[in-house]
Amino acid sequence: xxxxxxxxxxxxxxxxxxxxxxxxxxxxxxxxxxxxxxxxxxxxxxxxxxxxxxxxxxxxxxxxxxxxxxxxxxxxxxxxxxxxxxxxxxxxxxxxxxxxxxxxxxxxxxxxxxxxxxxxxxxxxxxxxxxxxxxxxxxxxxxxxxxxxxxxxxxxxxxxxxxxxxxxxxxxxxxxxxxxxxxxxxxxxxxxxxxxxxxxxxxxxxxxxxxxxxxxxxxxxxxxxxxxxxxxxxxxxxxxxxxxxxxxxxxxxxxxxxxxxxxxxxxxxxxxxxxxxxxxxxxxxxxxxxxxxxxxxxxxxxxxxxxxxxxxxxxxxxxxxxxxxxxxxxxxxxxxxxxxxxxxxxxxxxxxxxxxxxxxxxxxxxxxxxxxxxxxxxxxxxxxxxxxxxxxxxxxxxxxxxxxxxxxxxxxxxxxxxxxxxxxxxxxxxxxxxxxxxxxxxxxxxxxxxxxxxxxxxxxxxxxxxx
Ligand code: FAD
Numbered sequence: 001x002x003x004x005x006x007x008x009x010x011x012x013x014x015x016x017x018x019x020x021x022x023x024x025x026x027x028x029x030x031x032x033x034x035x036x037x038x039x040x041x042x043x044x045x046x047x048x049x050x051x052x053x054x055x056x057x058x059x060x061x062x063x064x065x066x067x068x069x070x071x072x073x074x075x076x077x078x079x080x081x082x083x084x085x086x087x088x089x090x091x092x093x094x095x096x097x098x099x100x101x102x103x104x105x106x107x108x109x110x111x112x113x114x115x116x117x118x119x120x121x122x123x124x125x126x127x128x129x130x131x132x133x134x135x136x137x138x139x140x141x142x143x144x145x146x147x148x149x150x151x152x153x154x155x156x157x158x159x160x161x162x163x164x165x166x167x168x169x170x171x172x173x174x175x176x177x178x179x180x181x182x183x184x185x186x187x188x189x190x191x192x193x194x195x196x197x198x199x200x201x202x203x204x205x206x207x208x209x210x211x212x213x214x215x216x217x218x219x220x221x222x223x224x225x226x227x228x229x230x231x232x233x234x235x236x237x238x239x240x241x242x243x244x245x246x247x248x249x250x251x252x253x254x255x256x257x258x259x260x261x262x263x264x265x266x267x268x269x270x271x272x273x274x275x276x277x278x279x280x281x282x283x284x285x286x287x288x289x290x291x292x293x294x295x296x297x298x299x300x301x302x303x304x305x306x307x308x309x310x311x312x313x314x315x316x317x318x319x320x321x322x323x324x325x326x327x328x329x330x331x332x333x334x335x336x337x338x339x340x341x342x343x344x345x346x347x348x349x350x351x352x353x354x355x356x357x358x359x360x361x362x363x364x365x366x367x368x369x370x371x372x373x374x375x376x377x378x379x380x381x382x383x384x385x386x387x388x389x390x391x392x393x394x395x396x397x398x399x400x401x402x403x404x405x406x407x408x409x410x411x412x413x414x415x416x417x418x419x420x421x422x423x424x425x426x427x428x429x430x431x432x433x434x435x436x437x438x439x440x441x442x443x444x445x446x447x448x449x450x451x452x453x454x455x456x457x458x459x460x461x462x463x464x465x466x467x
Contacts, residue, residue: 002040002041002042002043002044003037003038003040003041005041005109006105006108006109006110007109007110008038008041008110008111008112008113008116009030009034009037009038009041009113009116011027011028011029011030011034011113011116012027012028012029012030012031012034013026013027013028014026014028016332016335016336016337017337019191019336020302020305020306020336020337021306022191022306023189023190023191023273023303023306024190024191025190025191025192025194026191026192026332027091029116029119029120029123030116030117030120032070032072032124035067035072035116035117035120035121036067036068036070038112038113038116038117039064039065039067039068039112039117040068041105041112041113042060042061042064042065042068042105042112043104043105044061044064044065045061045104048060048061049102049103049104050099050100050102050103050112050114051099052102053098053099053100053101053102054098054099054448055098055446055448055449055452056082056083056448056451056452056455057082058078058079058081058082058083058086058099058118059078059079059081059082060099060114062078063075063076063078063079063117063118063121064112064114064117066078067117067120067121072120072121072124072125073124073125073128073134075117075121076121076122076124076125079118079121079122083118083448083451084158084159084162084163084451084455085155085158085159085201085447085451086118086119086121086122087119087122087123087126087197087200087201088155088184088193088197088198088201088447089115089118089447089448089451090115090116090117090118090119090120090121090122091115091119091192091193091197092188092192092193092447093115093446093447093448094326094446095111095114095115096111096326096327096328098448099114099115100112100113100114100115126197126200129200136204136207137204137207137208138207138208139207139208139209140165140166140168140208140209141168142168142169142170142209143168144167144168144169144170144465144466145170146169146170146233146234146465146466147169147170147171147172147231147232147233147234148161148164148169148170148171148172148232148233148234148235148236148461148465149171149172149174149224149227149232149234149235149236150164150171150172150173150174150235150236150238151173151174151218151224151235151236151237151238151239151405152173152174152175152176152182152237152238152239152240152438152440153173153175153180153181153182153202153212153238154181154182154183154184154238154240154438154439154450155182155183155184155238155438155447155448155450155451155454156182156236156238156240156437156438156439156440156450156451156453156454156457157173157175157182157236157238157438157454158173158180158181158182158201158202158205158451158454159450159451159454159455159458160236160238160435160437160454160455160457160458160461161173161205161210161236161454162204162205162208162210162458163454163455163458163459164236164458164461164462165205165208165209165210166208167458167462169461169462169465170209171209171210171211172210172211172212172213172232173205173210173211173212173213174213174216174218174222174227175212175213175214175215175216176215176216176217176218176239177214177215177269178214178215178269179214179269180202180212180214181195181198181199181201181202182238182240183240183242183447184198184447185198185268185269186264186265186268186269187261187264187265187268187296187299188268188295188299189264189267189268189299189302189303190268190273191302191306192299192329195268217404218239218404218405219404219405219407219408219409220404220408223408223409224405224408224409224434225409225410233433233465234433234434234435234461234464234465235433235434235435236427236435236436236437236454236457236458236461237405237420237429237434237435237436237437237440238436238437238438238440238450238453238454239401239402239405239440240401240438240439240440240450241399241400241401241419241439241440241443241444242261242399242401242402243399243400243401243402243403243418244259244260244261244262244395244399245395245397245398245399245400246259246395246397247291247346247395247397249346249347249348249349250348250349251348251349251350251351251357252349252395254349254351254355254356254357254393255351255354255355255356255357256285256351256356256357256391256392256393257349257357257392257393257394257395258392258393258394258395259394259395259396259399260290260292260296260297260299260300260394260395260396261399263282263300263303263304263394264296264299264300264303266280266282267282267303267307272307273303273306273307282307284304284307284308284309284391284392285309285390285391285392286309286310286311286391287309287310287311287312287313287388287389287390287391287392288301288304288309288311288312288313288390288391288392288393288394289313289315289346289360289388289390289392289393289394290304290312290313290314290315290393290394290396291315291316291346291393291394291395291396291397292314292315292316292395292396292397292398293314293316293318293322293323293324293325294323294324294325294396294398295324295325295326295329296396297314297316297325297394297396298314298325298326298329298330298332298333298338299329300394300396301313301314301333301338301394302332302333302336302338304392304394305336305337305338309392311339311390312337312338312339313338313339313340313341313388313390314333314338314339314340314341315341315344315345315346315360315362315388316340316341316342316343316344317343317344317345317365317378318342318343318365318367318376318378319342319343319367320340320342322367322375322376341362341388343364343365343366343367343378344362344363344364344365345362345363345365345378345380346360346361346362346393347361347362347363347385348360348361349361349393350387356391357390357391357392357393358389358390358391359387359388359389359390360387360388360390360393361385361386361387362385362386362387362388363380363381363384363385363386364380364381364384364386365378365379365380365381366378366379366381367379398444399444400417400418400419400443400444401414401418401419401420401439401440401443403418405420406420409431409434410431411430411431412429412430412431412434413429413430417443419440419441419442419443420436420440420441422435422436422437422441424460425456426456426457426459426460427441427453427456427457427460428460432464433464435457435460435461436457437450437453437454437456437457438450438453438454441453
């Protein structure tokens with residue numbers, strides 16, 4: 001008997017006024033009872049539109065049915081058939097514009113909480129493995145005699161490496177940072193994605209026999225040509241889009257101005273939030289301006305609040321409806337006391353006599369008619385200049401791929417946005433044997449798309465090596 005409730009079973013969360021002072025996960029996850037209750041809202045419809053909405057086509061009704069029946073491990077295994085990182089995707093995928101947007105229950109009420117259930121089954125599984133009640137992954141024999149180099153250990157690289165290893169290839173991941181995981185460890189904060197989950201995924205990868213070499217900047221420490229000489233037969237470039245963009249306004253070089261990339265890396269990877277245990281603090285002061293309206297801006301603003309800033313402003317030149325951030329992140333930011341300065345655009349950052357930020361000058365904007373892409377362009381309201389007093393400014397207006405690898409690899413073409421050009425859906429680049437996928441090809445996008453690209457490339461690499 002299906003649960004007729006029009007409302008998604010609420011998920012327990014930390015109180016906003018408590019969580020905005022700590023870095024523990026916001027959402028506490030479903031209990032078994034709540035998960036079964038939510039799973040029984042799925043009506044198991046025949047045409048399964050939710051599956052079409054999922055970029056990796058998780059068999060959603062099937063796994064949800066297993067949750068409703070209380071067979072959580074089988075439900076987990078079902079998600080794993082097409083999604084290698086369900087604990088991550090259940091937490092960070094924009095379900096509201098993918099699977100849940102197409103859910104039939106969403107027509108007359110809330111969609112089924114597919115993301116919440118995906119996260120639930122993954123968490124139950126990890127708990128079982130941790131307590132030794134079920135076995136994790138096993139080492140796969142390297143039978144093919146072929147060596148694959150994966151550059152970058154974000155979701156694209158992790159998935160490609162795992163799949164290549166499962167196909168019997170000898171895989172080495174080269175990562176520039178000292179910790180593997182890509183944006184999952186250096187970008188998305190602990191309160192949205194606990195790093196222990198990513199660590200578990202990396203450990204599983206190692207158990208499959210994948211070697212991970214950190215502090216290795218391909219294009220600088222070693223080139224793809226060097227690796228070819230070392231005997232690597234195929235390559236996957238999953239180096240992401242970590243090069244920050246600037247606004248090009250006066251004052252961007254003042255002390256107290258960060259790119260979101262630097263700010264979040266200092267907090268997540270260098271553990272600024274654990275000061276004084278870690279001697280790498282970030283002093284944000286009392287008032288912080290974050291420029292941008294995506295997930296990155298929300299993460300930076302919510303992190304700044306947790307570091308102790310009283311006033312944290314999101315400065316965004318369009319309205320809230322146009323914000324690219326996930327609805328849930330915007331909602332959580334409001335709850336935590338982030339101040340939204342919408343239809344507002346910075347024109348300069350102001351410093352004191354010591355070149356330390358003391359304010360940000362902004363203008364008001366208004367939205368015009370939609371352009372060819374359907375987006376309403378903002379235009380400046382004349383004479384609306386005003387100053388917001390802040391001690392820190394964080395620029396979160398987007399990023400693009402670093403040119404290092406294309407610049408040091410003969411024949412590897414990029415498009416005008418600096419993204420690596422691919423000749424096939426599986427990510428074959430302009431050089432035979434070199435594949436690419438994730439943000440380095442699409443520009444800044446999503447975890448699930450990066451994973452999908454890693455998976456597709458692994459299959460093509462296997463065919464290239466064995467065909
Ligand atoms: P990345 O995750 O960027 O990984 C690339 C890796 O390659 C990095 O570890 C990097 O150090 C390494 N690398 C780069 N150059 C080299 C080199 N020359 N040699 C060796 N290694 C190199 N997406 C969502 O779906 N939901 C969200 O909620 C969400 N929130 C986000 C929040 C933030 C703060 C950010 C920055 C992004 C967010 N995204 C979100 C986007 C998502 O994280 C990315 O689309 C995804 O991580 C891209 O995966 P990737 O594997 O292509 O690259």
